[in-house]
Amino acid sequence: MDPIVEVVALILGFISWVMVGMTLPNRYWRTSTVDGNVITTSTIYENLWMSCASDSTGVHNCREFPSLLALNGYIQASRALMITSIVCGTFGLLLALIGVQCSKAGGENYVLKGRLAGTAGVLFILQGLCTMIAVSWYAFNITQEFFNSLHVGTRYEIGEGLYMGWCSAVLAIAGGACLTCSCQMGTKEKYPLPYQSKGTVYSGPAPTRSVAASTYGRNAYV
DSSP: OOHHHHHHHHHHHHHHHHHHHHHTTOSOSEEEEEOOSTTTOEEEEEOSSEEEEEETTOOEEEEEOSOSTTSOHHHHHHHHHHHHHHHHHHHHHHHHHHHSTTOOTTTTOHHHHHHHHHHHHHHHHHHHHHHHHHHHHHHHHHHHHHSOTTOOSOOOEEOHHHHHHHHHHHHHHHHHHHHHHHHHHTOOOOOOOOOOOSSOOOOSOOOOHHHHHHTSOGGGOO
């Protein structure tokens, strides 16, 4: 395993884990501005948990969604995916801290470290995929309602929370891919080369006793 690649993957995974933790409670997943005069201009913004509104005077009012079953299916699915993303990222970060070569945790068992690092890479990739699916699905419904001429409700636009989620997903997938690839490069076992003598090696059947005796001349016996 390449220690530099491991450290880079660990940093990317940590940044993506922090960003997905900031994305989930962010209130600006979708926003809508109602233009009027200076007094009546208001901004409506929502996330997976609540709906908020603010006016030009700076007054903010937030209301949590009253019922889970009354929500749209994509909001419930996005909640589950984002929570799964945070769980995968947490376990992936812990395994990566143990599995990297520069860490003293886990001892000198590099085979075990490689397996832990590979598992951490898979968890980071799952984190990125869950986040990507959640924010993309949410953004798809926003654009679908915005361009639907038959939609009579509030037309929302994509908020900053979704952009944070996309960035987090890309970083998580990149970090997981780097960690998994570095683990695969380190799984090749190296065997020692056979010993070779410096002298000349002759192959063939061993000489018989008579042939060996004939190689000595009569003067060899004293």
